[in-house]
Structure formats: structure tokens, C-alpha cells
Amino acid sequence: MRLRDIGERKLIDIIRRASWGHPRVEVGVGDDAAAVKNQGRLTVVTSDSLVEGVHFPSGISPEDIGWRAAVASLSDLAAMGAHPSALLFCVLMPASTELEFFRKLFKGIQQAGRVFDAPVVGGDLAEHGTLCISGFAVGYADRVLTRSGAKPGEYIGLTGPVGAASAGLHALGHGESGRWSKLVRTFLRPKARVREGEVLARAGASAAIDVSDGLVTDLRQLARASGVRILLERVPVHGLAREYAEAVGKDPMDFALFGGDDYELVFTYPRKIERKLERALREVGCSMVRVGKIEKGKGVFLKVDDRLKPLPELGYEHFKKRENKR
């Protein structure tokens, strides 16, 4: 059997088996980041590889690539509720790469590092045919948020509307600019919800994950890890993403439910702390939105016209097609 024939979960299982039950490990392989005990505090670590043409389109500026690579790693820390300590990057690129490209790439990394309080403390460079950036972020927390803490009866919240980044990627790919430049910028310069994550961990949220692969895909991971069913009652679609979707004849829910790269945090919490969470998040400039609730069972369901519809893994177009057949 070859790598292309097996899924990511199988590979993660292999890596998980390499991680034996070391007493220092609080959270091991399989969450947004891992957490290791260190003098009463937790050291939180995560790694992410971005390959040109796979994880970002060819042709975007080196500063934007650098920024996105940094945010991808920082967002994993945010989803754990950790504050960043430092960033490191291993960069592979062709020997023919212009020095200026490399300089700008690190400029973008540095810009994100400054905004999210994460100094760049190291890096490594090797020659390789395709541009690839492996980012490594380390942070700390007194308590971490995992994907596995959600319990039936709890609510689900989002740190903000979704769909803007994937609408921006769509606009970018279709040469749209001008009116939609703000959307494109949301894709190119996403924010890591670092302060929001820290607030959630301190205020008592029970689980969290960042919206990197798409709301439904990421919620499915959370549902699976927690052993619960997720009921989405409301999906806050980014206003401009909705406008864009209408202008290009797409369903805005497709961007919101299945588009990734928003890096908002989706989290669960006991009902009784909702007010407290709202207040705490408002203090860091974030208006949370309650989007649903946790039930016993499994899977991710969407409430449409007061009926529950299971959401598929294959995307919204697939969902709509199936719905239309009924």
C-alpha cells in the first residue's frame, strides 16, 4: 500500500503510535497542537507544512506566503488557548530562487510574528524543487483547549463570521479584484485568534478547533474527538462573502460551511458561562456568535427549515444535489 491510497487519519495513527505514553505528555498527536508538562505550566507545540500549489496558490507574493505560514501555526496555538513563545521555519526552495523572494518571505513571517507576539527565533533552509515551508510554533498555557472536551448539552460558538477567506481565494483564482479586494486580503492575510483562544481557555470553554479546513470538516473532527453530535442551528456568513457569492452565482453557504482558511475559532462551552464568555471575548474586541449545540450521538447536522440534515464530508454542492433529489 502506498501513501496516496490511504487517508490522513491512518497516517496520523502511525505517528500516534510513535508517541508512546510519556508521563510529560498532556496532549499528544492528533489535536491542533500537543501539550507537554513543564513546571506546572504546559508547553504547547505544533508544526505545519505548506507546499506551493497544494496549500497556497502559485503566484501570491512571498510576504503573503510568509504571513499565511506563520498564521497557520499560530492559529493552532490559538485553538489550544496558548500564548505564542516563538516561531521557527524550515524553508525548502529551488536553488534558482531570487534572494529577494526569500527576504520577503521572512518579512511576511516577521510581520505576523510581531502582530501576534511571536518572535521568529530560527529557521533552516535547504534546496528543493518546490517551495515548501514547515512552520513550528511553541507557546505556553496553564490550561489547554482540546478537540475532545465537548459534552452533550453544551453550546457551540464562533469567534466571527466565516466564508470570507474561501470567497477571497475564489475571487483571486477568477481574477476578481477592486470591489472584492477586501475578501482577497482576508485570504492572503488571515488573523490568528490568539487572544480569543487565551480568553476561551481561561473563561472555561470546554473544547475548540480553528476553522482551517472548513467549518463542517473541522466540526466533524471535534465531534469525533469528543464523541458527540453537533447540531448547527445558525451559520454566520461573512457579509461581503455573501455579496460576492450572489454576484458570481454561488451559494454563500458553500463558502461558509466548506471553505477553509478563515482561522476563526469554533468552540464549545457549558450554557451557564455564555454571558461570562461573551463579556470576556468582548474585552479583546471579539463578538462571539452562538451557532449551535452539542447532543449525544455522532456527526454534524444542519438545521434547515426546522429539520435536521446530516452534513456530508464532500462539500455543500454535494449536499444540495442530494437535497434536490429528494
Added chain:
Amino acid sequence: MRLRDIGERKLIDIIRRASWGHPRVEVGVGDDAAAVKNQGRLTVVTSDSLVEGVHFPSGISPEDIGWRAAVASLSDLAAMGAHPSALLFCVLMPASTELEFFRKLFKGIQQAGRVFDAPVVGGDLAEHGTLCISGFAVGYADRVLTRSGAKPGEYIGLTGPVGAASAGLHALGHGESGRWSKLVRTFLRPKARVREGEVLARAGASAAIDVSDGLVTDLRQLARASGVRILLERVPVHGLAREYAEAVGKDPMDFALFGGDDYELVFTYPRKIERKLERALREVGCSMVRVGKIEKGKGVFLKVDDRLKPLPELGYEHFKKRENKR
């Protein structure tokens, strides 16, 4: 200007500029690892990329590749005097790679992690034409050893003889086995001097670096970072490497001075703590060897027949040729 036209130091300068003077950063870009303050302790982080055909020969077993990748990162922690907390690996490999290869690669990583008390807590996998492994190690220390702490008047020590790994690589490349299998194994399964590094940091060594690129190359980095001249008075060549060199008609000093991959630590220390260091290292099973001293000035010099010869960057063969011309 393109990447292939510029040296590693220039690239590190670019990365260093991306690392602004953050108050949490104790040691930034340019040492074996970086160190960030965390509640009175230091969090030590390092990254290393290994590319097939560049950093390791094609055809060695996946377990050995995994072990070597883990040790390369752990050795950087050792050179800082840090104890490992955790390891993460980003692996790029062709989609046609056998699943078994991936499994064995992580088995090798795990074996090294167990031996050196470093749980594997994460990893990422992406498709790419050539096998490439980016390793990240995080550790902790109360005090770190940098490359820049050496002072004139101090001694230089080594945690063990050098030359075995590069002799092993030579034997491997020339299809030699049987009698030299122990040398080959030294190359394929190097040790990270983790306990030795911790002992050195605690007992008051002033600087350290691991012998990864070759003794002279690594000493030159230390001399440059500390602003001192290094005088090598004695080079402990690994016994079997010496035998092998003689059997294949090579100069054993070439392996010892310019061969890398030994991962011994070379360190500097005030003369008055020599006994204390020896005793402390003996407790972790290590017999240190004093190899020279630090003077004012710059460069790395070798004492040959009571005369000082500057050691070139280009290797021992070059050094001998120049000597023979005189």
C-alpha cells in the same frame, strides 16, 4: 542574486533580521538552538531539515533515516545544555512511497525519542517529489550553553573521539562492511549527547557546539561567535576510524577534523573547573578529552610539530597539499 550564489551565513542574517529584539528571547537566530524565557526557565527550540541525497545518502533504511533526523535535532538541544521535552516532524515524500516506509521512518524517530527521553508529539505529512524531513525539538534548561561564551585563557574539551561517523559514511559509500560495520553503525545510529550537555551547562562550561558539520567547521563557528582564536593541540581520533583510514589509504585526521556527523560536543571551560567537569561527565559515563585552548585573536589553528598551522575551511586534503608545497 539567487540562493545558490550566496552562503548560508547571508541567509541566516536574513532570518536574524526577521527576529527582532523581543524581550522574551534569550538566544535568537544563529546558535544551535534558540532560547526563550518562560517563567524563570528557558524553553529551547531548534529545527533541522534533512533532504535525501543531500543530508543523507539514498538507500539507507527508513528506520536509520528517522533515527538520524531525531538525533540531529536532539543534538542541537544537547549543545545548548537543554533537556528534551518533545519532538515533531514534518515529512515530505512522494505519493508513491510505500506506507511501510513511512511506518519504519517513524519507528526510527520513536526509537531515538525513547533513548533520549523525547516523546514524539506531532507531525505533518505532505506530498513532494523528494523525501525531506524537517525536525523540530523543544526542550528546557535553567541555563543554556551558546557558541559565544568562550574566553581567552579557557580550555577546550570534547565528549569523545571523532572521525568514526564520517569513516562509517565513507565505508558505506564504498560498499565496505563486515570488519567496519561498527563504523557504519556509528554513522547510521549516532548518539545525541543530551546528558553530557546538561552536565556541561550545570557544571559551568562557557560555550558549546555539537560536531555535526566537522570539528574544524564547528570550532570555526564557535571561534567566530565568541570572537576568539582556537588552538587545537590534540585531536582524539576514533580508534577504528584510524584503522579504517589506514586500510583504505586515507589520512585519519581528515575524518577526525573535517568529517561531520559525530555529534560529540566540543566545549570550552575555565581551567579551574576541569576536575569538576571531568568528575561530573564521568558520572554520566563520559570521558572528556582536553583538546586545546582559547586565545585572543581569530581562526582555528592546529599544533603540528610545535608549530601553529591555520586550518582551512576547505578540508584536510587541501591543508596537506598546501603544507607539502612549502
